[in-house]
Amino acid sequence: MRASPLRVYALAYLVFLYAPIVLLPLFAFNDSRVIAFPLSGFTTAWFGEMWADAQLHNALRNSLITSGSVAVLSTALGLFAARASTRFRFPGKAGAMGLIMLPLVLPEMIVAMSLLVVLLAVGVSLSIFTVILGHVLICTPFAVAILSSAFQSLDQSLEEAAYDLGETPLSTFRLVILPLVMPGIVASLLICFTVSLDEFIIAYFLAGSETLLSVYIYGQFRFPSKVPAIMALGTILVLLSISLLAIAEYFRRRGIARSGGTDTGGFL
Amino acid sequence: MTARPTMIEFRNVHKYYGDYHALRGIDATIRAGEFFSLLGPSGCGKTTLLRTIAGFEGIDRGAVLIDGRDVAGVPANRRPTNMVFQSYAIFPHLSVEQNVGFGLRRDPRSAADKARAVEEALEMVGLKGYGKRAAHALSGGQRQRVALARALILKPKVLLLDEPLSALDKKMREQMQVELIKLQRQVGITFILVTHDQEEALVMSDRIAVMFEGQIAQLADPETLYRRPATRQVADFIGTMNFIPCQVLSEDASGHEVEARGLGRVRLDPAQVPAPRGGDPVVGLRPETLTLLYPGQTAHDREVDGIIDEVIYFGDMTYYDVYLGGTDVEVRLSMRNVPGRPVLDVGTKVDVAWSPEALVLFR
Numbered sequence: 008m009r010a011s012p013l014r015v016y017a018l019a020y021l022v023f024l025y026a027p028i029v030l031l032p033l034f035a036f037n038d039s040r041v042i043a044f045p046l047s048g049f050t051t052a053w054f055g056e057m058w059a060d061a062q063l064h065n066a067l068r069n070s071l072i073t074s075g076s077v078a079v080l081s082t083a084l085g086l087f088a089a090r091a092s093t094r095f096r097f098p099g100k101a102g103a104m105g106l107i108m109l110p111l112v113l114p115e116m117i118v119a120m121s122l123l124v125v126l127l128a129v130g131v132s133l134s135i136f137t138v139i140l141g142h143v144l145i146c147t148p149f150a151v152a153i154l155s156s157a158f159q160s161l162d163q164s165l166e167e168a169a170y171d172l173g174e175t176p177l178s179t180f181r182l183v184i185l186p187l188v189m190p191g192i193v194a195s196l197l198i199c200f201t202v203s204l205d206e207f208i209i210a211y212f213l214a215g216s217e218t219l220l221s222v223y224i225y226g227q228f229r230f231p232s233k234v235p236a237i238m239a240l241g242t243i244l245v246l247l248s249i250s251l252l253a254i255a256e257y258f259r260r261r262g263i264a265r266s267g268g269t270d271t272g273g274f275l
Numbered sequence: 276m277t278a279r280p281t282m283i284e285f286r287n288v289h290k291y292y293g294d295y296h297a298l299r300g301i302d303a304t305i306r307a308g309e310f311f312s313l314l315g316p317s318g319c320g321k322t323t324l325l326r327t328i329a330g331f332e333g334i335d336r337g338a339v340l341i342d343g344r345d346v347a348g349v350p351a352n353r354r355p356t357n358m359v360f361q362s363y364a365i366f367p368h369l370s371v372e373q374n375v376g377f378g379l380r381r382d383p384r385s386a387a388d389k390a391r392a393v394e395e396a397l398e399m400v401g402l403k404g405y406g407k408r409a410a411h412a413l414s415g416g417q418r419q420r421v422a423l424a425r426a427l428i429l430k431p432k433v434l435l436l437d438e439p440l441s442a443l444d445k446k447m448r449e450q451m452q453v454e455l456i457k458l459q460r461q462v463g464i465t466f467i468l469v470t471h472d473q474e475e476a477l478v479m480s481d482r483i484a485v486m487f488e489g490q491i492a493q494l495a496d497p498e499t500l501y502r503r504p505a506t507r508q509v510a511d512f513i514g515t516m517n518f519i520p521c522q523v524l525s526e527d528a529s530g531h532e533v534e535a536r537g538l539g540r541v542r543l544d545p546a547q548v549p550a551p552r553g554g555d556p557v558v559g560l561r562p563e564t565l566t567l568l569y570p571g572q573t574a575h576d577r578e579v580d581g582i583i584d585e586v587i588y589f590g591d592m593t594y595y596d597v598y599l600g601g602t603d604v605e606v607r608l609s610m611r612n613v614p615g616r617p618v619l620d621v622g623t624k625v626d627v628a629w630s631p632e633a634l635v636l637f638r
Contacts, residue, residue: 167331168364170351172378186368
């Protein structure tokens, strides 16, 4: 194979992107508190040390509650928006959809700051509940994007056919639409869960005295002796994220195949 | 034809999409047990009209009556009609039998009776034994049959077919045309077919409504539509027709006397003269009513000489474009290719026989 400049560029790009992530498991199993080469030996002790920390359990519980709630709420909201945007025409639709999708590109700093100001002004005390509010805001666009793709590949005459065969709009939704977009719903739940789990800024700003997983990890870096345990935790999170995204993509594609449509994009 | 009762009646039906006037005063009746077609180019309003029967489109003025009852405000799920969609709309997550039995969900019959009804419906469309298959694994023709069985199992008063054959290849389409005709005779239900394919409409229908720009231009049986089109637009849309400029010399109750360029003077019966629509007068002539005379043949009707300008060979037929009698009037005529009748070359001088009865005057 010839080392053309483009090939070198592509390779360098991938190394830049993934080398740091590869370092996580490398040092998670390295038998030394110092994060430096050469590697000194193999150990699984860091995983035990990580799990022994009670703060981690607390942060993990908070994060699971937050991300689970966010996944359900964002997907439910996304369901309505996606249905409206693919099925109906109404004045101001483009503007409304634009505003719903905007948090996708809006700096999270701004979302976090403005929410913080408003919540404090209104007098809502900060907790994981306020983090859930913030995360729903940034996750709903993901849900809308995934579910729109599911609704778009749905032939509108399927709905009319069910209606024509005696079903009401409600039973049509239950018997025809819901089963056909279900893979999209599963994909949306998983992606929203992942996005929420990873998120730092909003979790840091709006959690008050509570700690979420991302914030916990950041906090642990202040203690050099705890870094190997964090590497172990990171390794687990990388595996978890990749698995969730892969499952989500599998469901999204299966949904499109099942409703006989063609793929119009996605995240993977 | 025996007088059948009326099944569908359109009374001055108007429909707007915003500023666009999609249906412009449709008046028509469709009889019970009839195979009726709505024929026209895309955008003429035929599908919209069909969807007003199904209940998927409301109307802005006028009335639609199904079996004598005004269906304004009756939703699609409570109308005695069922539809076969252009895309077939087979539920991809259900099996063939679940698809066919979908409309029976609210039927009070026992599960065993319903299963038998599904089996019968599948047998009727030639899909016996396909019940357990996954719907998304079927071919186009099979989906079409499932859609038919699914609609007919509810024994609707009217079956609506929205371009059901347009997605099939030519062979399959012709086969399904014959099957649909047989099926319609077997079940005796009123079939209303929407199509842009004039051949399909001619082959299948008892009567056809030809639509242009939201109006019915002519409603007649296929033969009348073909032989005596009411407007030049209809004549042009259905089959091929030559239009020859002419002058109207005289007109009275017994008929019209016209001078057609290249053909000479002709007397036309009142039946050959539809109501005037405006526009320059022309006489219309179908290609098969003109005949090339081979040496030794004599004309029974009238004759005109001409020169062959173009030869289009079709296997069983040959089309010739011929300039008539030293004029710039060119007509297309079709000849069946039979032994002893060679295909002639461009530039050959020929005699063309034609008959005055075949003419229609448009003005």
